[in-house]
Amino acid sequence: MGIKYRKSYKFAVKSSVVITLFSTLLLLVLQYLFFNINMLFTVTFTLLFFAFSFFVLQYRVERFIYRRIQKIYKEVSILDESVLRNQPVTTDMQTLMYEVNKFASDKKIEIESLKVQEEYRREFIGNVAHELKTPLFTVQGYVSTLLDGVKDKAIRKKYLERADKGIERLIDIVSDLDMITKLETNELKLNKQTFDIVELFQNVFDLLEMKADKKDITLMFDKDHYRSIYVNGDREKINQVVLNLIDNSIKYGKENGTTEVSIEGLTDKKLLIRITDNGYGIEKKHIPRLFERFYRTDASRSRDIGGSGLGLSIVKHIIEAHNEHIYVESKVGVGSEFSFTIEKAVKK
Incomplete structure (x- = not known):
């Protein structure tokens, strides 16, 4: 995809005017010292020199800015060169710096948000594991004891009832998690x-x-x-x-x-x-x-x-x-x- 330019001629115009004025004055001095002053030649030279300076400066500044910004995108890992290619490049340095700084600021905010989400994810997984672990170990303990062979019917019944309570808690946790997920993703429709x-x-x-x-x-x-x-x-x-x-x-x-x-x-x-x-x-x-x-x-x-x-x-x-x-x-x-x-x- 080609690079889009948003033209800003301020820098090139000002620079071309300064260079052209200096060159014209120099030409007039040389003509005065060594030749006769030819105003038609001087005016033609001034206009052509201004046009040449303007187009060279404009082109070079655009290429210079793009290449330097491209290098920054390559060297700074948080920036993506493809984003630059989708945006117009301007020769207005103030606008350009604002856009680059805004892009970097947005990326920083995005990274901070991802860090917060990652921390929340780790905490959430830890909490889920902890909540599930307690009833799972409870059920496992009672089932293992029953498998070892408990002959007393009253104790067997008590252990089965406690294991059943552990299973009910597991079901409650899973059901509640399922409901929250549906609510967050708008899958659970309200009647x-x-x-x-x-x-x-x-x-x-x-x-x-x-x-x-x-x-x-x-x-x-x-x-x-x-x-x-x-x-x-x-x-x-x-x-x-x-x-x-x-x-x-x-x-x-x-x-x-x-x-x-x-x-x-x-x-x-x-x-x-x-x-x-x-x-x-x-x-x-x-x-x-x-x-x-x-x-x-x-x-x-x-x-x-x-x-x-x-x-x-x-x-x-x-x-x-x-x-x-x-x-x-x-x-x-x-x-x-x-x-x-x-x-x-x-x-x-």
């Missing part, structure tokens, strides 16, 4: 519909009631009786969001605590859903990374409680897939509040 979000919360309360009772945690609305409130969204996915957030408030809540839900009008078209608990709270330093995959504020305690470590990440992806926002506020020793926006709807 939006109008539904009563108060009823959805009540169903989740009923589902988690026994788990909350074990810690004497009260699940409640901020009012005794909510009327039906309709929203637009994927009911199944929003149910998963609510289930994850309520379940977390129970897992990390204090005994004899509360988990309170409030629904407020944010704008004419949006509602703000608040889920507030009076649990242990989250340290400020953890909040920016709270929705990352496998991120845990207290790794040892979180793994004792259970879960895939992907719940909040899934929540964030589902809310963002609805083009909505999720927020978190927390204070250690006081509790946490997770809130998200959702579109209002009118029952048909």
Whole structure:
């Protein structure tokens, strides 16, 4: 592919004028000293010399700039010579330097971004390996013991039940990873519909009631009786969001605590859903990374409680897939509040 030039004649014109003026003056001096001054000859010489100087300078500067820049592209590994060939070469040095510096700056940003992504990839793979290793080793340990020949039926049953729990955790991790992947690649399509979000919360309360009772945690609305409130969204996915957030408030809540839900009008078209608990709270330093995959504020305690470590990440992806926002506020020793926006709807 040929090189494209974006012509800039400023340098060649100025240089040619200076050289031509000097040459013309020199010619006039020589004519005055040795010959008679011939104005027609002088004017013709000046015009021809200017034209010759201009075209030579313009051509040479273009070739000079291209060759030097080409050399830079070859010597600096972050630059790609093919990119230069697809761009016009200019003889305006200020413009040229701006373009080269901008290109180098863009490449630097790209490299830094790749480094961040690589670090994130390594951390993610390490987290996946760690999360999978624990249930795998648990299952392997119990199966190996059973293969060695355990005669007691009660012990065999207990080991099989524990191995089954390990397998269930593996399935949960793989399922959650699959969902996040689909959400990130937009493969998981939302089935939006109008539904009563108060009823959805009540169903989740009923589902988690026994788990909350074990810690004497009260699940409640901020009012005794909510009327039906309709929203637009994927009911199944929003149910998963609510289930994850309520379940977390129970897992990390204090005994004899509360988990309170409030629904407020944010704008004419949006509602703000608040889920507030009076649990242990989250340290400020953890909040920016709270929705990352496998991120845990207290790794040892979180793994004792259970879960895939992907719940909040899934929540964030589902809310963002609805083009909505999720927020978190927390204070250690006081509790946490997770809130998200959702579109209002009118029952048909």
